[in-house]
Amino acid sequence: xxDFAIKNDIPEAILTLQNEFDEFIYLASxxxxxxxxxxxxxxxxxxxxxxxxxxxxxxxxFARMMDAANRQQSMxxxxxxLSRINTTDFQRQRIMLHELVEELVIDEKTEFxxxxxxxxxxxxxxxxxxxxxxxxxxxxxxxxxxxxxxxxKSIFSTVIASKGLNPSRNYAYLIFSDNGIGIPEEHRxxxxxxxxxxxxxxxxxxxxxxxxxxxxxxxxIGGAIWIEKAISxxxxxxxxxxxx
Numbered sequence: 564x565x566d567f568a569i570k571n572d573i574p575e576a577i578l579t580l581q582n583e584f585d586e587f588i589y590l591a592s593x594x595x596x597x598x599x600x601x602x603x604x605x606x607x608x609x610x611x612x613x614x615x616x617x618x619x620x621x622x623x624x625f626a627r628m629m630d631a632a633n634r635q636q637s638m639x640x641x642x643x644x645l646s647r648i649n650t651t652d653f654q655r656q657r658i659m660l661h662e663l664v665e666e667l668v669i670d671e672k673t674e675f676x677x678x679x680x681x682x683x684x685x686x687x688x689x690x691x692x693x694x695x696x697x698x699x700x701x702x703x704x705x706x707x708x709x710x711x712x713x714x715x716k717s718i719f720s721t722v723i724a725s726k727g728l729n730p731s732r733n734y735a736y737l738i739f740s741d742n743g744i745g746i747p748e749e750h751r752x753x754x755x756x757x758x759x760x761x762x763x764x765x766x767x768x769x770x771x772x773x774x775x776x777x778x779x780x781x782x783x784i785g786g787a788i789w790i791e792k793a794i795s796x797x798x799x800x801x802x803x804x805x806x807x
Contacts, residue, residue, distance in 0.1 A: 596643070599636040606632055638758065641772035645757060648779045653686035655784075660735065663687065664713065667695055670702055677713035680735035683804040685784040690804070693780040693788075696773040697739050697800050703773075704798075705743035712740045718803070726787035726803060733807040734786070739800040740793050751790040 606629050617625065660679045669675045675698075683690070701711050715737060720730035728734065746754055750761045755778045774788075781788045787803045 596636070596639050599632065599639055602632045603629070603636055638772075641776070642757070644776055645772065645779055648689070648776065648783060651689075653689055653783060655684055656687050658683050658685060658687050658690065660737075663691055663694070666691060667698055669698060669711075670709065673702055673709040673711060675711045675713075678715060679713055679737060680715050680804075680806065683735040683806055685786070685804055689780045690784065693777040694802075696777040697802075700773045701739060701741035701743055701798070701800075705741065707742070710742045714738045714740065723803065726789065728785070728787055728803060732805065735804040735806040737802040737804065739802070740797065741799075742793070742797040745792065745796060746790055746798050748792070754790060755788070 606625075610625065610629070613625075660681060660683055661677075664677055664679055698711065702709050715735070718734065718736045723732075723734060724730040746761060750759075753759050754761065755774050757772055757775045759775075778788050781802060781804070785805045789801050791799045791801060793799045
Protein backbone atom coordinates (compact mmCIF):
# COMPACT_ATOMS: atom_id res chain seq x y z
CA UNK A 564 0.00 0.00 0.00
CA UNK A 565 1.44 3.37 -0.97
CA ASP A 566 2.72 5.80 1.63
CA PHE A 567 0.36 8.60 0.57
CA ALA A 568 -2.76 6.42 0.54
CA ILE A 569 -3.70 6.57 4.20
CA LYS A 570 -3.61 9.22 6.86
CA ASN A 571 -1.13 8.49 9.62
CA ASP A 572 -3.65 8.88 12.42
CA ILE A 573 -5.71 5.79 11.48
CA PRO A 574 -5.08 3.00 14.02
CA GLU A 575 -3.39 -0.09 12.61
CA ALA A 576 -6.18 -2.37 13.88
CA ILE A 577 -8.77 -0.42 11.86
CA LEU A 578 -6.56 -0.62 8.76
CA THR A 579 -6.28 -4.38 9.21
CA LEU A 580 -10.06 -4.73 9.47
CA GLN A 581 -10.50 -2.50 6.42
CA ASN A 582 -8.07 -4.61 4.40
CA GLU A 583 -9.83 -7.81 5.45
CA PHE A 584 -13.20 -6.33 4.52
CA ASP A 585 -11.88 -5.18 1.12
CA GLU A 586 -10.53 -8.67 0.45
CA PHE A 587 -13.89 -10.20 1.42
CA ILE A 588 -15.78 -7.85 -0.92
CA TYR A 589 -13.39 -8.69 -3.75
CA LEU A 590 -13.72 -12.45 -3.27
CA ALA A 591 -17.49 -12.31 -2.81
CA SER A 592 -17.91 -10.18 -5.92
CA UNK A 593 -15.65 -12.49 -7.91
CA UNK A 594 -17.65 -15.56 -6.83
CA UNK A 595 -20.95 -13.87 -7.71
CA UNK A 596 -19.72 -12.98 -11.19
CA UNK A 597 -19.76 -16.54 -12.54
CA UNK A 598 -23.42 -17.42 -11.74
CA UNK A 599 -24.53 -14.00 -13.01
CA UNK A 600 -22.67 -14.60 -16.26
CA UNK A 601 -24.29 -18.03 -16.65
CA UNK A 602 -27.78 -16.61 -16.14
CA UNK A 603 -27.12 -14.10 -18.92
CA UNK A 604 -25.53 -16.67 -21.25
CA UNK A 605 -28.25 -19.31 -20.88
CA UNK A 606 -30.92 -16.63 -21.04
CA UNK A 607 -29.59 -15.53 -24.42
CA UNK A 608 -29.64 -19.13 -25.65
CA UNK A 609 -33.21 -19.59 -24.45
CA UNK A 610 -34.23 -16.37 -26.15
CA UNK A 611 -33.06 -17.73 -29.50
CA UNK A 612 -34.61 -21.20 -29.06
CA UNK A 613 -37.96 -19.76 -27.93
CA UNK A 614 -38.16 -17.12 -30.65
CA UNK A 615 -41.70 -17.01 -32.04
CA UNK A 616 -43.07 -19.37 -29.36
CA UNK A 617 -43.85 -16.88 -26.57
CA UNK A 618 -46.92 -14.73 -26.17
CA UNK A 619 -46.60 -11.01 -25.43
CA UNK A 620 -46.81 -11.42 -21.64
CA UNK A 621 -44.15 -14.17 -21.65
CA UNK A 622 -41.91 -12.01 -23.86
CA UNK A 623 -42.25 -9.19 -21.33
CA UNK A 624 -41.37 -11.51 -18.44
CA PHE A 625 -38.34 -12.81 -20.31
CA ALA A 626 -37.15 -9.32 -21.24
CA ARG A 627 -37.41 -8.22 -17.59
CA MET A 628 -35.45 -11.27 -16.46
CA MET A 629 -32.65 -10.57 -18.95
CA ASP A 630 -32.58 -6.90 -18.00
CA ALA A 631 -32.28 -7.79 -14.30
CA ALA A 632 -29.50 -10.31 -15.03
CA ASN A 633 -27.55 -7.75 -17.07
CA ARG A 634 -27.94 -5.13 -14.33
CA GLN A 635 -26.77 -7.60 -11.72
CA GLN A 636 -23.68 -8.41 -13.76
CA SER A 637 -22.95 -4.70 -14.23
CA MET A 638 -23.31 -4.07 -10.47
CA UNK A 639 -20.94 -6.93 -9.67
CA UNK A 640 -18.40 -5.55 -12.16
CA UNK A 641 -18.61 -2.13 -10.49
CA UNK A 642 -18.25 -3.68 -7.03
CA UNK A 643 -15.12 -5.47 -8.21
CA UNK A 644 -13.72 -2.18 -9.53
CA LEU A 645 -14.35 -0.54 -6.16
CA SER A 646 -12.77 -3.39 -4.18
CA ARG A 647 -9.67 -3.45 -6.40
CA ILE A 648 -8.97 0.20 -5.61
CA ASN A 649 -8.30 -0.59 -1.95
CA THR A 650 -6.31 -3.76 -2.69
CA THR A 651 -4.13 -2.29 -5.46
CA ASP A 652 -0.79 -0.56 -4.83
CA PHE A 653 -0.83 2.94 -6.30
CA GLN A 654 2.34 4.35 -7.85
CA ARG A 655 3.05 8.01 -7.07
CA GLN A 656 4.04 9.78 -10.29
CA ARG A 657 4.53 13.34 -11.51
CA ILE A 658 1.66 13.97 -13.93
CA MET A 659 1.25 16.72 -16.51
CA LEU A 660 -2.46 17.27 -16.06
CA HIS A 661 -3.18 18.83 -19.45
CA GLU A 662 -1.74 15.72 -21.14
CA LEU A 663 -3.91 13.43 -19.03
CA VAL A 664 -7.03 15.52 -19.70
CA GLU A 665 -6.36 15.26 -23.44
CA GLU A 666 -6.58 11.47 -23.10
CA LEU A 667 -10.06 11.47 -21.55
CA VAL A 668 -12.84 10.06 -23.72
CA ILE A 669 -15.31 12.84 -24.48
CA ASP A 670 -18.45 12.28 -26.53
CA GLU A 671 -18.14 14.06 -29.87
CA LYS A 672 -21.42 15.88 -29.19
CA THR A 673 -20.18 17.24 -25.86
CA GLU A 674 -18.83 20.79 -25.70
CA PHE A 675 -15.74 20.48 -23.50
CA UNK A 676 -13.44 23.32 -22.55
CA UNK A 677 -10.64 23.17 -20.04
CA UNK A 678 -7.96 25.07 -18.21
CA UNK A 679 -6.25 23.05 -15.52
CA UNK A 680 -3.30 23.17 -13.12
CA UNK A 681 0.02 22.08 -14.57
CA UNK A 682 1.18 19.29 -12.26
CA UNK A 683 -0.22 16.71 -9.83
CA UNK A 684 1.26 13.70 -8.07
CA UNK A 685 -0.80 10.51 -8.22
CA UNK A 686 -1.10 7.10 -9.81
CA UNK A 687 -1.63 8.11 -13.45
CA UNK A 688 -3.80 5.16 -14.48
CA UNK A 689 -6.06 5.45 -11.45
CA UNK A 690 -6.39 9.23 -11.69
CA UNK A 691 -7.43 8.91 -15.32
CA UNK A 692 -10.14 6.43 -14.27
CA UNK A 693 -11.42 8.83 -11.61
CA UNK A 694 -11.58 11.84 -13.94
CA UNK A 695 -13.23 9.73 -16.64
CA UNK A 696 -15.94 8.74 -14.17
CA UNK A 697 -16.61 12.43 -13.48
CA UNK A 698 -16.88 13.17 -17.22
CA UNK A 699 -19.13 10.16 -17.84
CA UNK A 700 -21.40 11.22 -14.99
CA UNK A 701 -21.73 14.75 -16.37
CA UNK A 702 -22.58 13.45 -19.84
CA UNK A 703 -25.10 10.90 -18.57
CA UNK A 704 -27.17 13.18 -16.34
CA UNK A 705 -28.04 15.74 -18.97
CA UNK A 706 -31.14 16.08 -21.12
CA UNK A 707 -29.85 18.56 -23.70
CA UNK A 708 -26.65 19.76 -25.30
CA UNK A 709 -23.92 18.69 -22.88
CA UNK A 710 -21.46 21.38 -21.84
CA UNK A 711 -18.58 20.61 -19.48
CA UNK A 712 -15.95 23.07 -18.32
CA UNK A 713 -12.82 22.20 -16.38
CA UNK A 714 -11.33 25.18 -14.57
CA UNK A 715 -9.04 25.95 -11.66
CA LYS A 716 -8.49 28.69 -9.09
CA SER A 717 -6.66 29.30 -5.83
CA ILE A 718 -8.08 27.72 -2.69
CA PHE A 719 -7.93 28.76 0.96
CA SER A 720 -6.08 26.57 3.45
CA THR A 721 -9.23 26.48 5.60
CA VAL A 722 -11.11 24.78 2.77
CA ILE A 723 -8.30 22.25 2.36
CA ALA A 724 -8.39 21.50 6.08
CA SER A 725 -12.18 21.12 6.00
CA LYS A 726 -11.72 18.26 3.53
CA GLY A 727 -9.50 16.37 5.96
CA LEU A 728 -6.26 17.26 4.15
CA ASN A 729 -3.03 18.89 5.32
CA PRO A 730 -3.38 22.66 4.70
CA SER A 731 0.40 23.10 4.63
CA ARG A 732 0.71 20.96 1.48
CA ASN A 733 0.25 22.14 -2.10
CA TYR A 734 -2.78 20.90 -4.02
CA ALA A 735 -3.98 21.14 -7.59
CA TYR A 736 -7.59 22.35 -7.61
CA LEU A 737 -9.87 21.11 -10.39
CA ILE A 738 -13.49 22.17 -10.92
CA PHE A 739 -15.68 20.27 -13.39
CA SER A 740 -18.84 22.31 -14.10
CA ASP A 741 -21.69 21.02 -16.27
CA ASN A 742 -25.13 22.16 -17.41
CA GLY A 743 -26.92 18.95 -16.45
CA ILE A 744 -29.90 18.24 -14.22
CA GLY A 745 -27.97 19.04 -11.04
CA ILE A 746 -27.90 17.30 -7.67
CA PRO A 747 -30.19 18.51 -4.87
CA GLU A 748 -28.26 19.78 -1.84
CA GLU A 749 -29.63 17.05 0.45
CA HIS A 750 -28.08 14.37 -1.80
CA ARG A 751 -24.63 15.89 -2.33
CA UNK A 752 -22.85 13.82 0.32
CA UNK A 753 -24.85 10.63 -0.23
CA UNK A 754 -24.15 10.69 -3.97
CA UNK A 755 -20.70 9.20 -3.29
CA UNK A 756 -22.15 6.13 -1.58
CA UNK A 757 -22.03 2.88 -3.61
CA UNK A 758 -25.19 2.24 -5.65
CA UNK A 759 -26.81 5.48 -4.48
CA UNK A 760 -29.21 6.96 -7.03
CA UNK A 761 -31.03 10.29 -6.96
CA UNK A 762 -33.07 9.54 -10.09
CA UNK A 763 -35.02 6.43 -10.99
CA UNK A 764 -33.54 3.79 -13.27
CA UNK A 765 -36.22 4.51 -15.84
CA UNK A 766 -34.93 8.10 -16.17
CA UNK A 767 -31.18 7.43 -16.40
CA UNK A 768 -29.23 4.21 -16.82
CA UNK A 769 -26.39 3.13 -14.56
CA UNK A 770 -25.79 1.48 -11.20
CA UNK A 771 -24.84 4.59 -9.22
CA UNK A 772 -21.17 3.64 -8.78
CA UNK A 773 -19.25 6.16 -10.90
CA UNK A 774 -18.70 8.82 -8.25
CA UNK A 775 -18.08 6.17 -5.57
CA UNK A 776 -15.21 4.82 -7.65
CA UNK A 777 -13.86 8.32 -8.28
CA UNK A 778 -14.01 9.18 -4.57
CA UNK A 779 -12.22 5.97 -3.52
CA UNK A 780 -9.40 6.64 -5.98
CA UNK A 781 -9.00 10.32 -5.14
CA UNK A 782 -8.95 9.72 -1.40
CA UNK A 783 -6.38 6.94 -1.76
CA ILE A 784 -4.01 9.22 -3.66
CA GLY A 785 -4.34 11.80 -0.88
CA GLY A 786 -6.91 14.09 -2.48
CA ALA A 787 -10.57 14.94 -2.05
CA ILE A 788 -13.77 15.33 -4.05
CA TRP A 789 -17.03 17.10 -3.25
CA ILE A 790 -20.10 18.52 -4.98
CA GLU A 791 -21.36 22.09 -5.18
CA LYS A 792 -24.15 23.71 -7.16
CA ALA A 793 -23.02 25.27 -10.42
CA ILE A 794 -23.30 29.05 -10.73
CA SER A 795 -26.11 28.95 -13.32
CA UNK A 796 -27.38 25.38 -13.59
CA UNK A 797 -26.07 21.85 -13.29
CA UNK A 798 -23.36 20.60 -10.97
CA UNK A 799 -19.78 21.49 -10.04
CA UNK A 800 -17.49 18.65 -9.01
CA UNK A 801 -14.53 19.94 -7.00
CA UNK A 802 -11.31 17.93 -6.77
CA UNK A 803 -8.07 18.41 -4.84
CA UNK A 804 -4.93 16.54 -5.92
CA UNK A 805 -1.48 16.49 -4.29
CA UNK A 806 0.75 18.88 -6.27
CA UNK A 807 4.03 18.39 -4.42
